[in-house]
Amino acid sequence: MASPQPDVTQLLDVAVPPGGNVIAVSDLHLPPERTAVSGRCCEILVRRLAAEDGQPVVVLAGDIVELLAFPEASAADILGAHEDLCAALTAVTERGGQVIYTIGNHDGDLAWDVKAADAVRDLTGARLCLAADLTLPGGRRVRVEHGHQLDPYNCFHDPRNPLDTPLGHHIVREVIPKIEWLGRDWLNGAHEMADPADFPSFVASRLVYRKLARHLWWLLLLPVVLLVLLRIPEVVSIRTRYPDTAVWLRDGEILGYGAVVDLLVIAVIVAIVARRAWTSISALALAERGYGQNQAARQRAADLIGDGYAGFLSGHTHHPELGACGSGFYANSGSCTSVVEAIDTVRGLPPAYLRTQQLSWLEITAGTQRSFTAQLKSARVQLPGATRLERFAAAGRNPHASAPCPVASWPAGPSWPPTVTTARPAKKHGRRQQQPPVCLGR
DSSP states (O other): OOOOOOOOEEEEEEEOOTTOEEEEEOOOOBOSSOOHHHHHHHHHHHHHHHTOOSOOEEEEOSOOBOOSSOTTOOHHHHHHTTHHHHHHHHHHHHTTOEEEEEOOSTTGGGGTOHHHHHHHHHHHOOEEEEEEEEEOTTSOEEEEOOSGGGOTTTOOSOTTOTTOOOHHHHIIIIIHHHHHHHTTTTOTTGGGBSOGGGHHHHHHHHIIIIIITTTHHHHHHHHHHHHHHHHHHHHHHHHHHOOOHHHHHHHHHHHHHHHHHHHHHHHHHHHHHHHHHHHHHHTTOOSOOGGGGGHHHHHHHHHHHHTTOSEEEEOSSSOOEEEEETTEEEEEOOOSSEEEEEEOOSTTSOOEEEEEEEEEEEEEEEOSSSOEEEEEEEEEEEOSOOOHHHHHHHTTOOOSOSSOEEEEEESSOOOBSOOOOOSSOOTTTOOOOOOOOOOOOO
């Protein structure tokens, strides 16, 4: 006898009322125990939902509860640790709004685990589905999918089969924990990388900033000792041969300048060697980096818009995006969790992989006819853990605002990410520095 299946719709049709707002958020990755990151995420979303006085449609677009990295945890335990967010979501349904939950790959158990699905439904008031169509006034539709099915490393052949485990599942549960344990003093945060395929560059950067830099004083100590041993006899002989004080001071100053020049030459050589090591290792990228990870979703958006849809919304990559795609738009809601991503540094130094909390979501405002607007809000909050050298190298280079603000809109624009690049060349390493976001209003 087949096991019971949770009431998870394959494709859910969601009617958005005229003048209604859609608030779409994904990839919260809520853990079993509340943390500073998950707490900040809930507090910001609770405030945003409390400010909505109508009957909004809240779309939880996948990877909300983290069941993949914590297989021993239950959905009820995770949501119980974040009861303020659950209360805000149930309040939406109580006043006539809707909460839609599209299942991702980190919470994929909800597609077949009846108990977990019931807990999510009971605690949040959400309707569960694998994908959703937002039907706007006038009949225009926006497709919502988490996006992992477009990722060959994380897609399911049958999402309702508990034995279907993509390669990404094994990496999260078996590979990453061992890597972080082996490199627990310098590879921490590997499981939070926004670009998992950029792992070779991540390792090379951490080698430079947290291994080589930590022991750099040994490289500098040896030449300093040699300089002292070689130059002290000259100083002593100057005192005996040149009793004149002015002459001694002048020659001592020349010797000091010579020592400084020697140290600078050594430092430049070390920097060049470190730069070449990072360049060689970072060239081993395993797949698309940065916003290139959204390429498959952009193609999916183009196909759907060609079939009559007005837009496509996904998550999964943790790279928020909003831009025109033919006659419609493609949007990525980003995430509201901690991410480790490359921040460009001063010229000549490898990028620093800093840990920040990403806070981003998409809002769609429906008009009374066929018109509607979409707006992307995004921010980064710096988290502890970076070394002094990493903070110094990346100081003032983070292109994101520290508080959520609109960075893109459709159809009027602008788009996110910006297309303008900085003077730093991106040809060698395939990464572009983004301009700081322009807040379009709060």
